[in-house]
């Protein structure tokens with residue numbers, strides 16, 4: 361395996377940084393110094409989390425304005441239920457607020473937040489004993505996403521690339537990823553649900569992972 | 582599966598990336614990372630794949646008031662932690678009003694509405710049962726719409742502050758009210774119904790209120806009725822929300 365450069369920013373970190381620079385229209389413009397570049401003015405997500413740790417609720421509000429939509433979208437995809445997703449997102453941001461002091465995922469704020477959302481959404485699914493076919497994502501036919509003009513260009517770009525990678529999985533691989541990562545099943549539960557041997561389930565997950573990784577890494581500009 | 586001193590195989594790394602490992606297998610890997618630089622890089626790349634999947638969900642717009650609800654909860658919590666120089670209800674009111682930002686529906690019911698003034702009413706079948714957990718501090722109770730308001734739902738959070746508790750209710754999907762109608766939250770304690778406060782709703786049938794109750798009073802049930810005015814001291818109108826009993 362090729363060694364990873366230490367300074368090689370993960371996909372999401374780049375997306376987050378670029379999204380911040382791209383000026384999400386929902387976020388309030390900070391233009392108190394006219395002429396200064398957006399680069400100098402955009403506060404990093406890490407900076408927001410540091411302010412949250414100091415009890416600054418405005419930093420939390422800003423974090424929500426940047427990433428609330430991504431959080432809500434993920435929660436809806438996993439729970440399949442808008443009202444449940446609202447609860448999940450509210451809980452997730454409250455937990456992020458409480459956990460800000462212990463934040464160690466520098467440069468990975470959005471993944472950190474979305475993993476909180478994912479775990480809470482999976483808990484909610486288990487609580488409601490939702491059927492697996494309510495997991496709406498990932499599906500092959502949802503690759504095109506022309507209806508998200510508000511998302512910052514780079515974030516949208518990452519989402520499109522990830523979807524393209526997902527759509528190039530085999531249906532069996534995609535289903536395995538869906539059951540495990542967005543449905544919260546263990547490998548053996550997924551094998552049972554798919555009615556295949558455990559070794560086959562592991563093989564599909566591994567093949568899916570290898571494929572996604574090579575696609576995502578190959579597409580980096 | 583690797584122990585602490587053996588590098589995990591590629592399959593295990595893949596399962597790690599997709600969160601398909603048992604907690605024990607996961608811990609084994611993470612223990613190994615402390616000693617193995619190469620695996621730290623492998624696992625970072627694996628994690629990046631899982632992370633990337635999270636942004637791929639189809640975009641859905643959250644409701645416009647979600648930000649205000651999050652801020653209201655966080656500000657209520659900070660207040661509780663800090664213990665107040667301000668009277669709690671003034672601070673909640675300020676936090677809510679500052680945070681509301683266009684969310685007109687917030688109505689703070691009245692801390693002045695002392696429970697002492699609330700009428701204790703006769704025991705009746707209205708309660709529907711006992712809440713599984715005694716509501717003592719930090720809990721969250723879901724209320725479900727009744728037949729009179731099938732689309733309605735609400736969450737009640739109860740947070741302790743000193744020897745009082747703050748009840749924060751957020752509701753949605755309630756039918757519109759026409760002044761002087763209000764929604765009224767009732768708490769059932771030992772067969773006595775106590776007033777939790779009143780609120781109205783704005784767009785989307787959203788409404789909210791805060792009230793305080795003594796810390797040592799255990800409630801077995803709660804519900805919301807639509808009342809002809811804020812002056813009623815016992816429910817006259819239809820019940821629209823009832824506590825969702827957890828088994």
Ligand SMILES: [Zn+2]
Pocket residue numbers: 587588589613617618619620621
């Ligand atoms: Zn190793």
